[in-house]
Amino acid sequence: MQVNPFQLFDAESSTFTYILVSPDNRDAVIIDPVDRHFARDMAHIERLGLTLTHVLETHAHADHVTSAGRLRARTGARACVPSGCDIPPAEVQLVDGDVIRFGEREHIAVMHTPGHTAGSMCYLWRGNLFTGDTLLIDGCGRTDFQSGSAGDLYDSVTGKLFALDDATRVWPGHDYKGQSVSTIGWEKRRNARLAGRSREDFIALMAALDLPRPKLMDVAVPANRNLGLAHSV
Numbered sequence: 001m002q003v004n005p006f007q008l009f010d011a012e013s014s015t016f017t018y019i020l021v022s023p024d025n026r027d028a029v030i031i032d033p034v035d036r037h038f039a040r041d042m043a044h045i046e047r048l049g050l051t052l053t054h055v056l057e058t059h060a061h062a063d064h065v066t067s068a069g070r071l072r073a074r075t076g077a078r079a080c081v082p083s084g085c086d087i088p089p090a091e092v093q094l095v096d097g098d099v100i101r102f103g104e105r106e107h108i109a110v111m112h113t114p115g116h117t118a119g120s121m122c123y124l125w126r127g128n129l130f131t132g133d134t135l136l137i138d139g140c141g142r143t144d145f146q147s148g149s150a151g152d153l154y155d156s157v158t159g160k161l162f163a164l165d166d167a168t169r170v171w172p173g174h175d176y177k178g179q180s181v182s183t184i185g186w187e188k189r190r191n192a193r194l195a196g197r198s199r200e201d202f203i204a205l206m207a208a209l210d211l212p213r214p215k216l217m218d219v220a221v222p223a224n225r226n227l228g229l230a231h232s233v
């Protein structure tokens, strides 16, 4: 049975937050929640009658602050983060190949996909792949800070993500053009940065981007290494 996540958006940082709901018992998992939307996200959880069991981060974000710590305190959910992202307050430090179980029979496969940051991870649930900033629709996350590596990102996407079934739905961590979902097959054939490009070409392309430093980076990264709690009032 195809089950889609709830997709929520932060217009300020163009960040997607996802809520995954077990069809059996309304247990739920949230991925990459944004601090300023804590009340909105709690309202959805309460409106839908959900029990939040896990809060997941795809990486330590540089462009927004997470509400993982506040959601954990409010709901009792467990905070799950990539072990390579230096987020010590989270009780679950994930490694490649881990499986997160929720509801009666839901499981989320944990995939370590370094490149955007060294610790970045993707999560696969019922044919839905949550890619964080590793793979975006027709793009990918930048690789020029936070121990990023264009070569690693190329290897993660082409070696791990593009090896998944073509029909796998791609739910990105951001979108800046009004798109919401894609598929592995589509990105394999059409992604402007990665489709049909050699590793060397991709590294050169990423090195030439010359992007500005994220405005919130000095606030967001230290806060996110504490599950957003340093930021919260």
Ligand SMILES: [Fe+2]
Pocket (backbone or CB within 6 Å): 059, 060, 061, 062, 063, 116, 133, 141
């Ligand atoms: Fe990011």
